[in-house]
Amino acid sequence: MHYDFTPPLSETDVRKLRVNDTVTLNGTLYGIRDATQIHMFDRGRKTRFDLAGHAVIHTAPNVRKVGNRYEPVCVGTTTSDRMERFTRPLMQQNGVRLIIGKGGLREESLKAFGELGGAYLAIIGGAAALETTWVEAIEDVDLDDLHPESLWQFRVRGFGPLVVAMDSHGDSLYARVNSDSRGRRAGALASLGVKT
């Protein structure tokens, strides 16, 4: 199933999503990164943005300053795994519904998606030149003293299709692939003449 979403989204919207569905986003998308979340959740800093019902993407973009605004140069996606422990507070305290990233999140995030109503959308890491063509503008920025790990407000059009890789029903493509790969370990080692 494919969904076209323009956030803010309701819990019902994201609970429809199942692993392997695809989503294309339009409108507002927030960019967030390691330092942004360390400052928000470990050091008590607040953002003036209302993230309720919104999607965030794990990114620290390349930008150009023109006057007092930023223009996107290259907007890509970073590895999500480092930000695993921020999934729950992002959802609980800020009402975030969708997290976009690469490489996946872990069991605790999957639980948070189930309990609070959220999902993880996989984007192709390293395909930033293409991703940038889906970003129309940088509308605003907060916590910019953390530049480039500021909290970015992008306006996007046709952002996707992104694959639903973790849903609110306890399913994760990463967990599936991980379990399948570990099952193939003995075969790979046997091909190398290693006894297990």
Next chain:
Amino acid sequence: MRVDLQQVEEAAKELYIRALKLLPPDIKQGFDRLAAGETDAGAKRMLGTMIRNIKVAEDTQNLLCQDTGIPIYNVRIGRGVELDGYGLQEAIRRGCARSTREYSFRSSIVHPTTRRNEQTSTGRGVPIIHIDFSDEENTLELEMIPKGSGSENNSWLKMAIPAEGVDAIKTFVVDCVLEAGGKTCPPTIVGVGVGGTSDLCVHLAKQAATRALGTHCADPEGAKLEAALTGAVNMLGVGPQGLGGDSTSFAVHVETAATHITMNPVAVNMQCHSARRARAIFRPEGIEYGF
């Protein structure tokens, strides 16, 4: 040949932006080869998107990936080359910082404890500059590698012991690929260092990970391992982005060094699919840019 350090600075600046924008032909061919052999429909689509991204970057003259990486410069000084060594390092450092400012791309470099970003892609010990020598007459090679952090964060060293033999090396590589999953932005080049001291072993793994596809380890024993391990890691089904498929790695590259009678070290360092590098060769007749 006397090297003009102003030209080195310019080259260091140009190489960084070239590396960020243009993927080497051997990596493009690697993508075509993987896409042709991929049997998983989702993985094939994903490889298609990665290939499209390379074209979009070229057409829009944009960066391939947002991660501008940790800048590494590998210098190879040939015979008969005269230069001021300290001046060379300073010229590279200046060129690296100018590239970031003049092309307005992201500085990804921070102090390790204060996390302060000088917005210059430089800092203590960065750019990383490796200096080596070659027997080529009147040639200076400058190679630039922006090493992405997704793959760099997945680096491992195991000080195995002689009694564990080559099996320990093979098992370690397979387990590292499993542990990395999608975090390293597969398909990857898996770089394996075998032998040396702990630091040399890790350095060899990095050299292996950043070597051109289609090149082989000069040590026949290392080359044998490369072939066997390339087959084995691609049996694991990790696939592009860790979402399943045949295309886990373009190749496993191995570099070896002699080691101590009591030691059996193995290190793994990976290069993501945005396997970027750029090269300038200085000769008496001029400077040639390539990969």
